[in-house]
Amino acid sequence: MKPGHGEILLAEGDVEVAEQERRLIEAFRRELDAGMWAAVPSERTDGRRQAELVKSFGDVPRDAERVIFFPRAAGGAPRTDR
């Protein structure tokens, strides 16, 4: 997720192909090093949608379709406009 742009595709590939997996891992690390959070959206067996925060590439389920990176949370600045 990017301000002024929305969703941007960073990398894509098949984790079963070594070269592509390496590229995915590099992209994953780059984003985490930049301070992003990584979330894996998924669907439970009962059909409900959920998300999981992951801290390493190894935590990403092998069958995950995508990982979404977004800026880490910070306490909001006080505002007074109501």
Next chain:
Amino acid sequence: MLLALGTAALVLVVLLWELTRSRVLGAAAEARARLQAIRSRSREPAQLDYDPGRERRAEQRARELLRSCVEQRDWEMYRDLGFLRVSGGLGERRQAAGASYAYLIYPHRPIVAYVPQTGALLNEYCVTFPDHSRPYGSARLPDADDVLAKWMALNADERRLIEEANMHLPGRQIDPERVRRDLARLSRWERETLGGASRREVVGDGDATGIVRAA
């Protein structure tokens, strides 16, 4: 004699003005343009680069992403009402008789915690997701991305998000009356759209603000 000299001086001034007017006016215009250029160079990139078309496209992409991540009904809630409701997971009743509390997620506004059974407001959790790289001059995500970030963080690690947030009593940033109106709108929306109540179960005591769950 004095009158003649004065008249001559006046005529001279008028003649000089006529001769130099175009040059003086040209120089003034040039100076104005230069000043304007300096001012726009010194402006913040966010002001300089703001492009409403790009922001609209970003929001459109963000809405598509949100739609692809949350349940259809949640997406419709956001599309129709402008906010999302998420059940609280830290309470002991989530798995039993329904959540003991829930959150309203607004774009770029604090998350509001409330009690579904009574509608009582609990807290405001102020949290942002600033992108300090400011790729287009702003650190602010599109509205739907902000909502999705909150949804994912609450869903995946509620405790962590709440710990990161600044907690305030209700009314600090969002007018409690507005939240109550939103809860009433939500209740109306659910009545109108729930038609097939048999497919869903209203958790709680049939209260208007009860949590709705897929059966």
